[in-house]
């Protein structure tokens with residue numbers, strides 16, 4: 055099979071490093087270009103990252119000597135060299151919107167980890183197991199941009215990637231009335247390690263800027279409908295969230311309380327979770343977990359250290375389902391924030407886009 059040539063914009067960052075470790079051995083994708091800011095451009099990747107390498111895994115040999123390009127100045131060369139790019143950059147919203155649109159207009163599809171385009175009406179925000187049908191809006195986006203193959207597709211925020219998958223299978227059959235969720239989020243979600251954020255050692259910070267709004271609103275977009283070439287967000291359920299930074303390296307946990315319109319039996323919920331399959335499993339995509347949702351019966355699971363790497367960090371772990379005094383049920387979920395929640399989710403979305411014919415290998 056011919057491999058797709060890919061570029062990573064923001065390859066020196068936390069998500070970029072994860073992308074590089076996932077893509078170096080990928081069966082469909084060939085890591086060809088790494089780009090970042092002018093600060094890193096012109097240097098071999100290993101030197102540009104320097105002491106910032108944040109992963110336990112070794113830096114892939116293949117990446118070490120790639121000369122980092124300038125994401126903005128070299129955009130045209132990059133767009134001509136690769137079949138598509140992943141984008142994970144730390145810039146202000148206006149600059150990200152401009153950068154992503156620049157690549158799309160250069161006929162280079164962009165799979166984005168950034169939040170800037172998550173509410174652009176014709177930009178699909180897709181979790182491959184939940185809402186692959188949203189990719190249909192790409193046709194109208196390409197018309198708006200005046201492109202033949204260039205477009206932007208995004209993945210959702212890492213905070214919602216465990217409780218939304220857990221609730222999704224019941225939405226159609228039972229209806230969801232209201233959700234209360236508290237998230238306990240790892241420091242890598244802020245692009246940090248303990249070395250670079252010593253304030254987090256032995257500490258909890260009850261504030262993550264912008265995160266509660268994303269956690270309350272993004273599920274409604276995932277559960278929205280395609281109408282007239284745009285995504286129309288769902289208007290229910292009502293969702294309220296508190297997001298808290300906790301001293302763990304990787305893995306976001308959530309405690310969820312839910313009331314359904316019609317209450318499903320507990321046994322059915324557990325069976326549904328363990329048997330749930332989405333488009334990623336149907337297509338047997340290389341990064342798809344064989345089982346997306348895993349229910350743990352032990353009273354003290356899932357735990358961050360033992361469960362976050364489940365199925366390559368791409369599965370969601372669920373536990374402690376029980377009746378609640380004020381809501382129908384409460385339960386706990388966990389997913390890896392830089393794998394399923396960021397880089398891995400982006401790679402899975404790219405695999406879906408390739409498998410479903412939205413991206414071709416042009417070179």
Ligand SMILES: NC(=O)c1ccc[n+]([C@@H]2O[C@H](COP(=O)([O-])OP(=O)(O)OC[C@H]3O[C@@H](n4cnc5c(N)ncnc54)[C@H](OP(=O)(O)O)[C@@H]3O)[C@@H](O)[C@H]2O)c1
Nearest residue numbers: 064066067068069090091094125142143144168243245396
């Ligand atoms: N960490 C997570 O768990 C997570 C989860 C979901 C989404 N995200 C999103 O992913 C994006 C990246 O997050 P991160 O945690 O990887 O951030 P990060 O570690 O701070 O890395 C930022 C990257 O952006 C690059 N960059 C900064 N300014 C630039 C510019 N002017 N032009 C080109 N590149 C520039 C940096 O390049 P230099 O090295 O050259 O400065 C670096 O490669 C953010 O939008 C974040 O919200 C993160």
